[in-house]
Amino acid sequence: MKVQLLWFKRDLRIRDHRPLVEAAKRGCVLPLYVVEPSVIQAPDYDPCHWTFIRRSLEELREELARRGAPLVVRVGEAVEVLEGLLRQYPVESIWAHEETGNAITYARDRAVRRWARERGVVLDESPSNGVVRRLRSRDGWSRIWEQRMAAPVLAPPDVLRPVAIDPGPLPTHAELGLGVDRRQGAQPGGERAAHALLESFLAGRGYRYHREMSSPVTAFEACSRLSAHLAYGTISTKQVVQALRKQIAQTTDAEVRRALRAFDARLHWRCHFMQKLEDEPGIEHHNFVRALDGMREGDFRRDWFDAWREGRTGYPMVDACMRCLEETGWLNFRMRAMLMSFAAYHLWLHWREPGLHLARLFVDYEPGIHWSQCQMQSGTTGINTLRIYNPSKQLTDHDPQGVFVRRWVAELRDLPVEFLAEPWRMPSRRNGYPDPVVDHETAIRRARARLSEFRRRAEVRRECQEVAVKHGSRKGSSRRPARGRGMIPP
């Protein structure tokens, strides 16, 4: 009997999984996960990613085995692994979800498509979420997103007809040559954990979401914490949107509805940002506005980058965030934005190296959101309002008692709270905590002047318009974005 090969990538679940449902209808199913050396050796990969994926694969294997066909795991490049399986089994079709990944998985997907064509194997790829492949125009994109989110959630098949094959072991970090996962406080993977998080969020944890998402003191509890699950597909965006909207419909409390609606908007943003990388894979490596190339490249200060990376910039909120990330692998949006903004404006570092460092720190690394956001917080998209975060003000506003900072910056535990935002004012009680790597006011003035010089250029202005048409949100405009809307004049 012909074999249906089910290729899992960033969709490590059995529920709401169209490729699984379609493959099961047609015959024997060979469920496969490929650990690709080119992916795990890339500079944006970290052992913490494998920890999350491996836990998710364990559960997926259990669930598939219960239905009759355990997950097969192979280490190797995708085309080689698929070719090997094709030699042994009469593979008729490969069923998979589309992936909006990094340059490596993009090239791999093209190679697999080419290989399947040459070998006469049908490759059926389903959309993963609201991201639209080969999108011609952003006009009407939100409508497609809504349609996709409203489609029925698919139940998993009860039984799978197996193929006689050794499933192979789930390799350990050491077997893959990955280092030790340092993020001991990171959240675990798996479909069950994803649903437990969604339930607790909708049952109360998220009721003050809009008020508590910005402070790192409250965000760990008040945010959904679903990002890594959405990134590796242990839950689908559609499952989250439908459960959320059901909850909104049942909620009478206006404040709770406000909180849940704010969360709904983020799920929309998720795909909106990912669509940018889908439409323009190059933004992982180069500026949205190419005419801004050269603006920072020649100024990279390795010593400043190291201070930022190691959490010793002398700005307690920046350092607390970095040290917290090292252990937990998660941070709320505002603090991520502040970290990136500090690297881009205060330290004038090109976003690529800091972005790679954060990609390795974030358990939830999602290339489409990540690279769009890294550029947005660095002022290179040409369409977003410039936002330069003052780390001392962020501390005063979002950690006024110093709870977060004292937890992560041990040197400052005894510093009186009124000095926490500016510890350099009290050198005697700092326990070796460093002086600021740059002066805030001076650094910001210099950054603004440099940006203005570039943004005045005619080619920059012209490209900003092009980026707005290609990538800009249509929200608030009937069809097209206003010309250069959101761009700060120099």
Ligand SMILES: Cc1cc2nc3c(=O)[nH]c(=O)nc-3n(C[C@H](O)[C@H](O)[C@H](O)COP(=O)(O)OP(=O)(O)OC[C@H]3O[C@@H](n4cnc5c(N)ncnc54)[C@H](O)[C@@H]3O)c2cc1C
């Ligand atoms: C420099 C930078 C890099 C980032 N890199 C990533 C990344 O690699 N992976 C990632 O998932 N998020 C990234 N984000 C966006 C955001 O910070 C995280 O999605 C969020 O903190 C995850 O926590 P949560 O699941 O509790 O989010 P919630 O606040 O509960 O939001 C729910 C979901 O909505 C989506 N979402 C939330 N905020 C945004 C946003 N601003 N843009 C796009 N989607 C959003 C995410 O999928 C998130 O899981 C980045 C933000 C910045 C500033």
